[in-house]
Amino acid sequence: xxxxxxxxxxxxxxxxxxxxxxxxxxxxxxxxxxxxxxxxxxxxxxxxxxxxxxxxxxxxxxxxxxxxxxxxxxxxxxxxxxxxxxxxxxxxxxxxxxxxxxxxxxxxxxxxxxxxxxxxxxxxxxxxxxxxxxxxxxxxxxxxxxxxxxxxxxxxxxxxxxxxxxxxxxxxxxxxxxxxxxxxxxxxxxxxxxxxxxxxxxxxxxxxxxxxxxxxxxxxxxxxxxxxxxxxxxxxxxxxxxxxxxxxxxxxxxxxxxxxxxxxxxxxxxxxxxxxxxxxxxxxxxxxxxxxxxxxxxxxxxxxxxxxxxxxxxxxxxxxxxxxxxxxxxxxxxxxxxxxxxxxxxxxxxxxxxxxxxxx
Amino acid sequence: xxxxxxxxxxxxxxxxxxxxxxxxxxxxxxxxxxxxxxxxxxxxxxxxxxxxxxxxxxxxxxxxxxxxxxxxxxxxxxxxxxxxxxxxxxxxxxxxxxxxxxxxxxxxxxxxxxxxxxxxxxxxxxxxxxxxxxxxxxxxxxxxxxxxxxxxxxxxxxxxxxxxxxxxxxxxxxxxxxxxxxxxxxxxxxxxxxxxxxxxxxxxxxxxxxxxxxxxxxxxxxxxxxxxxxxxxxxxxxxxxxxxxxxxxxxxxxxxxxxxxxxxxxxxxxxxxxxxxxxxxxxxxxxxxxxxxxxxxxxxxxxxxxxxxxxxxxxxxxxxxxxxxxxxxxxxxxxxxxxxxxxxxxxxxxxxxxxxxxxx
Numbered sequence: 263x264x265x266x267x268x269x270x271x272x273x274x275x276x277x278x279x280x281x282x283x284x285x286x287x288x289x290x291x292x293x294x295x296x297x298x299x300x301x302x303x304x305x306x307x308x309x310x311x312x313x314x315x316x317x318x319x320x321x322x323x324x325x326x327x328x329x330x331x332x333x334x335x336x337x338x339x340x341x342x343x344x345x346x347x348x349x350x351x352x353x354x355x356x357x358x359x360x361x362x363x364x365x366x367x368x369x370x371x372x373x374x375x376x377x378x379x380x381x382x383x384x385x386x387x388x389x390x391x392x393x394x395x396x397x398x399x400x401x402x403x404x405x406x407x408x409x410x411x412x413x414x415x416x417x418x419x420x421x422x423x424x425x426x427x428x429x430x431x432x433x434x435x436x437x438x439x440x441x442x443x444x445x446x447x448x449x450x451x452x453x454x455x456x457x458x459x460x461x462x463x464x465x466x467x468x469x470x471x472x473x474x475x476x477x478x479x480x481x482x483x484x485x486x487x488x489x490x491x492x493x494x495x496x497x498x499x500x501x502x503x504x505x506x507x508x509x510x511x512x513x514x515x516x517x518x519x520x521x522x523x524x525x526x527x528x529x530x531x532x533x534x535x536x537x538x539x540x541x542x543x544x545x546x547x548x549x550x551x552x553x554x555x556x557x558x559x560x561x562x563x564x565x566x567x568x569x570x571x572x573x574x575x576x577x578x579x580x581x582x583x584x585x586x587x588x589x590x591x592x593x594x595x596x597x598x599x600x601x602x603x604x605x606x607x608x609x610x611x612x613x614x615x616x617x618x619x620x621x622x
Numbered sequence: 623x624x625x626x627x628x629x630x631x632x633x634x635x636x637x638x639x640x641x642x643x644x645x646x647x648x649x650x651x652x653x654x655x656x657x658x659x660x661x662x663x664x665x666x667x668x669x670x671x672x673x674x675x676x677x678x679x680x681x682x683x684x685x686x687x688x689x690x691x692x693x694x695x696x697x698x699x700x701x702x703x704x705x706x707x708x709x710x711x712x713x714x715x716x717x718x719x720x721x722x723x724x725x726x727x728x729x730x731x732x733x734x735x736x737x738x739x740x741x742x743x744x745x746x747x748x749x750x751x752x753x754x755x756x757x758x759x760x761x762x763x764x765x766x767x768x769x770x771x772x773x774x775x776x777x778x779x780x781x782x783x784x785x786x787x788x789x790x791x792x793x794x795x796x797x798x799x800x801x802x803x804x805x806x807x808x809x810x811x812x813x814x815x816x817x818x819x820x821x822x823x824x825x826x827x828x829x830x831x832x833x834x835x836x837x838x839x840x841x842x843x844x845x846x847x848x849x850x851x852x853x854x855x856x857x858x859x860x861x862x863x864x865x866x867x868x869x870x871x872x873x874x875x876x877x878x879x880x881x882x883x884x885x886x887x888x889x890x891x892x893x894x895x896x897x898x899x900x901x902x903x904x905x906x907x908x909x910x911x912x913x914x915x916x917x918x919x920x921x922x923x924x925x926x927x928x929x930x931x932x933x934x935x936x937x938x939x940x941x942x943x944x945x946x947x948x949x950x951x952x953x954x955x956x957x958x959x960x961x962x963x964x965x966x967x968x969x970x971x972x973x974x975x976x977x978x979x980x981x982x
Contacts, residue, residue, distance in 0.1 A: 447841070465825040467824055485807070490807065506812075512810060
């Protein structure tokens with residue numbers, strides 16, 4: 263019942279623009295199983311006015327199954343998991359397997375390339391812009407309400423915005439390793455990464471700058487515990503310079519990232535994390551917040567504050583906190599498959615129950 | 623008694639070179655009070671063979687007082703505290719005041735510019751090289767034994783090497799925020815800072831590269847708690863780019879560092895931290911290890927392991943651990959003046975007692 267009310271309240275917040283223009287890709291039919299497509303939409307960006315942008319999505323699984331939106335970090339994309347149709351591994355391949363919470367035979371999985379991920383939009387972007395774009399996609403796909411939105415890292419921020427701005431469009435939010443604000447220390451870390459990019463751009467060494475930025479980011483995604491286990495070898499002296507044990511790994515991570523990421527996309531999505539701020543009391547759907555002790559970007563205290571805000575009197579959000587400790591820190595979602603799956607199983611089971619209750 | 627034995631054992635480890643050449647500055651006489659000088663010495667560097675280097679020192683306080691060596695981080699230098707003779711503020715000005723443990727009216731304070739700090743030695747340096755240079759300085763100054771060595775950060779590493787290689791030359795070591803090895807995660811962090819310098823050098827933007835390196839280093843010296851208190855303001859959009867609240871502070875820290883630091887000095891001293899490794903059981907003098915919970919460069923676990931190693935059976939080191947929690951993390955030594963002083967007071971009081979006991 264509360265969802266119906268929320269839907270009514272949410273309608274005026276949709277921008278008074280055509281929701282979408284004719285798609286350049288196929289729109290799903292009842293028969294469609296796995297499909298990729300894109301829609302062209304007019305988006306009213308908070309810092310750059312109305313822009314025409316292309317939103318690319320992938321929708322996996324049979325029509326009629328409950329749709330779960332899966333959103334990852336700024337380097338994630340629309341391809342979550344390998345399927346018959348799109349057999350390459352996805353960014354959350356281990357999590358979205360048969361028998362798991364994100365089982366593509368039991369849920370329909372929807373994901374996007376974030377607005378700005380193609381590097382063609384060189385303006386400040388906000389997580390709220392991403393949420394608004396997702397609503398236009400749901401309209402285009404005729405999905406009235408998501409069964410759940412599972413967001414990790416940047417995806418958690420986008421999910422929180424969706425749940426605050428358009429609560430009727432999702433039944434439940436699972437927000438992993440992301441809170442209602444960017445922590446000032448994490449923001450400083452990202453700001454310096456963007457400076458590394460700028461230093462590279464000074465003289466056309468964009469790739470080196472972006473690689474260095476990514477390598478610094480890797481340090482924020484992982485933990486000292488992991489590095490201690492993996493890179494305890496003594497440094498070497500090569501060509502008269504000291505080279506530490508982790509450098510090969512970091513170089514490879516940087517090169518891999520550069521190969522698939524436009525500099526502008528990195529810069530604008532990184533900024534977007536730092537612009538993220540919302541009042542948890544505005545979140546209008548039941549939310550499970552998953553925090554990782556040892557996450558160097560999202561301190562546990564911020565996840566606790568988020569859940570406290572969700573449970574503010576008058577809020578209908580009903581927040582729950584799940585905490586796990588992992589040597590993978592911010593990247594635990596991608597690494598602690600079994601433990602994350604356990605949390606998702608329980609969270610989605612609750613969503614299933616709610617659905618049953620309401621449709622009965 | 624154990625000190626005498628240690629002294630005998632230590633002698634053969636002194637390099638068979640002329641200990642020092644005629645100084646270009648005045649050598650201290652009994653009458654001298656505060657003085658700066660330099661000695662030219664032949665140093666057998668672990669990775670570069672024998673080199674002629676100039677070692678600059680400052681010796682503060684009246685002859686006859688017990689000499690305490692004070693050694694700071696890689697950006698510290700020979701000027702510890704303002705005096706009548708050298709009135710500008712020193713790098714540990716608040717700690718070395720009348721009434722404190724490092725009271726220049728009750729101790730003679732000795733400090734150096736680290737080997738390599740002038741940027742003229744572009745070779746890999748080790749903390750053991752610094753310790754050997756200090757021994758030659760002590761010979762030149764006719765200081766048979768330091769009353770104590772107080773080392774913070776890089777200074778703690780140098781102190782540990784001194785205590786392992788030349789235990790007869792110091793009565794007691796106080797090692798603050800430094801352990802027997804560089805932690806692999808901290809090493810990775812420094813390696814990336816050096817890459818920022820290299821990226822700057824590639825662009826003939828050496829200053830920007832060094833500034834960026836220093837800014838990343840600042841994040842490792844401080845804590846999220848401090849940044850949260852100081853820089854929680856929402857970011858601004860300036861010229862179409864997001865600028866976070868901490869960026870002014872970090873820019874200023876970078877510029878200040880660039881103004882006083884040769885790029886080569888930074889690179890070689892930074893490397894030197896990563897090359898640092900010793901067996902705690904080799905440390906031959908009583909040692910107080912001071913750890914800061916929340917130090918992002920030296921995890922508490924490493925300080926604990928150091929003290930455990932000091933207390934290995936057969937070792938004469940007798941290690942003690944003091945832990946404090948500070949929002950200043952690695953920089954607590956420079957910021958938590960009262961608490962650090964309390965620890966130093968107790969540690970030096972013990973050294974005083976030992977001295978009285980032995981001379982009685």
